[in-house]
Amino acid sequence: MLVDSHSHLFLEEFSADLPQVMDRARKAGVSHIFMPNIDSTTIEPMLSVCAAYKDLCFPMIGLHPTSVNESYEKELAIVADRLAAPHDFVAIGEIGLDLYWDKTFLKQQCAAFEQQIEWALMYDLPIVIHSREAFELICEVLSPYKNTSLRGIFHSFTGSVEEAVRLLEFSQFLIGINGVVTFKKSTLPEALKEIPLQRIVLETDSPYLTPMPNRGKRNESANLKDTLMKVAEVYNMPPELVAQATSVNALKMFGMLK
Template sequence: MRLIDTHSHLFLEEFSEDLPQVIERARAVGVTHIFMPNIDSTTIDVMLSACDAYKGYCFPMIGLHPTSVNTDYKKELDIVVRELESSREYVAIGEIGMDLYWDKTFLKEQQIVLDRQVNWALEYDLPVVIHCRDAFDYIYKVLEPYKNSRLKGIFHSFTGTIEEAARILEFPGFSIGINGVVTFKKSHLPEVLLKIPLEKIVLETDSPYLTPVPNRGKRNESANVKDTLMKVSEIYRMSPEAVGNVTSENALKVFGMLK
């Protein structure tokens, strides 16, 4: 079995006691790469430490998460630029996007921050990893001018409609990230996935969040990407091995690692 977790926050304190065991369990189910999205300036050091400890297995991104956008956003963006200019090998700009679930206080700032980071992705030839919560139309409006550019990336934790999936796929360089939500009883994702080519799907966990069935309610970890794989295999009526291979190849392509 070949699996890739394209979105995992294993550097958070939830894993401070047992990260080696978490990594071992991921390896045991066939996970070959774990991609780690940054949140803000407070998480850079711990994320890089985790990636250094598992170099060649865990890969860091750099970016400013929309829920960390506030009046200090310019200082935070200065730090993102500093990191991009450093000798660090960041594999993507993420996670970035917009989140209007809690409130819309910094809606305008979130749009500015997203657009700025999309520009850096093009400048540094890196993919973007997009976070979207109650903000699809706003994000689409920011991204639309880049439709004919080299922009590529992952629309992470997709829970949208068939129409929204079609709008994402107007961007030829984008893939859609599917995680444990697809296993939830009331999820409409199984119907939506049938309209999306498997070649446009990547798998993720969003650990420690969104744990798939049968472990829902517990801390999520990268090994649980296998539970998402099993559900996706069932939806596409393909073997888990085939889906694992295709989605892994898709992921490596997005991150520019396909050999």
């Protein structure tokens, strides 16, 4: 059993061969694929893929930080409406801060992030956090919530040993590991040695961050097995045990296992 805790298989990159992509995922042992939303333009494509593959794909709702601009409040209103209506969302995501591309709307990004955290608490849903060039600020925003029921996943962790140790202080959060761990110059294997297995989940972030040996090609959920093999090597454990542990971690986080 393998769980892909973060995958965007509803994007246009998969429109030509989605059935084959899903078939390869199943053949690789993937039992669940969790799908983070980006903004209002991706909600319908995401929900239609989840409806077509009900036993495999599960949706989240949220506004991605790179989609935050001067009209972000309209986008947030759509998220609020979706949450208020009957829904099958398993998390609020992906949300967070991205200062890599553009810092113009930093204030708005922070406001959107905090509003969506409040909704997560209101609806008792986990959050899935996107953080790029924003580690300190993310920790600052989350600190007041340390003693609340807020829980979630730090998606696509690529940081240092010191950053990993900082994130472990958020005891109700897991750390998402993807294909970056397989890259030759990645420092992730060192950081992983400080993270207990019960605190990680595996992800692809498809169509991005394809693990070796297919780096440079479009990523898909079936490639999760390549990340699994590297993580198992780092932990010096059988891949089957790592697959089981990380799958249970993810399914518990998303409310599918008690």
